[in-house]
Amino acid sequence: MKNRISQFMILNKIAVFFALGCFVIGGLLFILSFLIPEDYLLGFGVLFFFLAILGNGIFLICISVRLLLTKTYKENFFTLYCILINIPITIGYISIRFI
DSSP states (O other): OHHHHHHHHHHHHHHHHHHHHHHHHHHHHHHHHHHSSSSTTHHHHHHHHHHHHHHHHHHHHHHHHHHHHOSOHHHHHHHHHHHHTHHHHHHHHHHHHHO
């Protein structure tokens, strides 16, 4: 049982680092899109957007299932928060940049 709990904690840490990494890389691409005059970064931004959706979606499903299976609610809710907070931030970036 202890080995199973430690595996859950490792997946939570990986999901949090992935979500924070997506936030940092997305923020850098957002700032660079204003600094570079042409739309050179548009392709990178779109590729990153779809890869981040794929990765965060997989982690979201895994953590949601884990939330139903384990009693570590606080850790799982924090991980879900880190993953889900990227959605409104991304919508804000898109609305500022393209609307």
